[in-house]
Structure formats: C-alpha cells, structure tokens
C-alpha cells in the first residue's frame with residue numbers, strides 16, 4: 001500500500017537517505033528503528049508529504065504523496081515535537097481538523113472522550129506533555145486515516161494511557177485496515193504491536209522483515225562440550241557469532257530451531273538450550289554485523 005522506491009533526501013550536500021526502499025502493507029504496523037541521526041524523522045516527514053524527495057518516489061495506493069492533497073487527507077502524521085495553535089482549545093482544534101479532513105468523524109471524537117477524558121474547553125498548549133500527546137491521538141483517530149505516521153509516539157504517556165492507545169491503534173488496524181508506520185527506540189514496545197520491522201542504517205533500510213519471520217530465523221544457543229567448542233561447529237556458515245562464558249558457549253545461529261538442535265546434537269553436547277532472541281537482541285546483533293560492538297550486550 002505504501003511503496004517507497006530509491007528515495008534520496010539531502011540537506012545541502014549531506015545525503016541522509018541514499019536510495020531507500022520500503023514497503024508497508026495495508027492493515028499492518030511497521031516499526032522503524034535505527035540509531036540517533038539515522039534519518040527516521042526525515043523519512044517519516046517525506047512519507048507524510050512534509051518534505052519533497054530529491055529523487056525516488058513515495059506512493060500511497062499508487063499515488064505520489066508530495067503536494068497531493070487527495071492522498072494527504074488520508075494520512076495523519078504525529079511528529080515527535082507536537083504543534084498546536086496557541087489560543088485554541090481542544091474543541092477549536094477539533095473544529096479545525098473537521099474542516100481539513102473530510103473523513104473527520106464527530107461521533108468518534110465524542111466516543112474517544114470516554115477514553116481520554118480531557119475537558120474539550122481546555123487550551124491545548126496549556127496541557128502537560130503527555131496530555132498534549134493524548135490529544136494528538138484523540139484527533140488523529142477521529143479522522144480515521146488510512147495511514148498513521150508516528151514519530152516516537154508513546155513518549156510521555158503513562159503506562160495506563162500507553163496501553164489504551166496501543167489497543168485503539170490495533171483495533172483500527174484490525175477493523176479498518178489502517179496502516180501504521182511507527183518509529184521508536186523502545187524496541188520492547190515495538191515488539192508488542194508491530195508485525196513488520198525495518199532497520200534504517202546509512203541511508204537505507206538494511207533489513208525489512210515480518211517480525212515473526214525475523215524471530216524464527218535466528219536463535220541464541222547455550223551449549224557446552226567436554227573438549228571445547230568443536231571447530232567444525234564454530235566455522236559453520238549459519239553460526240553468526242560465538243563466545244565463551246565460563247564453561248558454556250553462547251552461539252547466535254540462523255535457521256529453524258529443530259535444524260539448529262539437530263546440527264549441534266551431532267557434536268554430543270553436555271548442555272543444549274536453544275532460545276528465541278528478543279527483537280532487541282536481533283536488532284543489536286544485526287547492528288553488530290555492520291560495525292556496532294555487541295559483545296557487551298548479548
């Protein structure tokens with residue numbers, strides 16, 4: 001549904017995005033991760049039509065986003081730094097949204113009051129950081145957009161509100177097939193709600209995968225042998241990383257869990273545990289593969 005092809009974005013001569021490709025399916029939640037300064041906010045602003053691409057394309061249902069009001073009416077972007085008109089109450093801000101977005105649903109806005117419960121007469125700029133963020137979700141979900149773009153969205157929300165917002169997002173994805181692209185440094189949180197993940201590094205998406213597939217394809221193996229790690233095993237093509245911890249070896253191996261077990265069993269281990277990696281570990285490992293030091297983290 002959203003197709004990004006060969007996207008290039010420069011600030012002066014500094015090329016932030018260097019021919020990036022990305023796909024977000026209808027009715028899915030895509031988690032975008034990457035280190036500080038990798039270009040996530042830049043990418044999200046391009047996808048929201050805020051920036052013009054230097055080259056390449058961003059298509060939503062086959063239509064380009066930039067300067068295309070028809071497409072942009074169906075996209076809501078919640079940036080990391082929220083903007084509200086200075087003197088507007090929540091009600092007045094909602095009225096503004098109603099004028100701008102044809103899909104605005106007044107009943108939904110009223111229903112969501114039960115969830116957020118903030119007096120609509122209050123001035124938005126006078127609210128706390130977390131409350132401003134709640135208003136952003138309240139307004140966004142009342143538009144019923146096809147695409148919701150979220151930059152570090154849950155920062156500043158208390159745990160109860162976080163959980164409510166996540167449920168609302170997932171309900172809209174399931175019921176209306178809304179697509180969400182969400183950037184965050186909180187990998188644990190992304191793991192809970194996303195079904196696709198992309199890692200942005202050096203101006204490109206270096207890994208894009210369904211989260212389940214990503215997790216199934218890689219495991220952490222704890223094993224021990226009477227005479228040390230057999231060389232044949234340590235050199236196997238699917239052993240991505242190994243280290244010794246006391247008398248136990250830790251291996252990161254690609255492949256199906258059963259195949260990994262069979263492969264290690266051949267060397268008659270004294271101990272063999274095959275454990276799934278958390279998304280955080282996968283991320284750290286994959287980043288390790290491109291130059292980040294993982295030894296202290298796994």
Ligand SMILES: Nc1ncnc2c1ncn2[C@@H]1O[C@H](COP(=O)(O)OP(=O)(O)OP(=O)(O)O)[C@@H](O)[C@H]1O
Pocket residue numbers: 011016034035036037038039040041042043
């Ligand atoms: N308007 C701008 N003008 C010049 N350079 C910019 C601009 N916006 C971003 N950059 C640069 O582009 C690079 C990517 O920035 P961006 O904010 O997209 O990264 P990010 O992945 O969102 O980072 P973080 O995780 O720290 O929020 C950075 O080097 C930043 O300094």
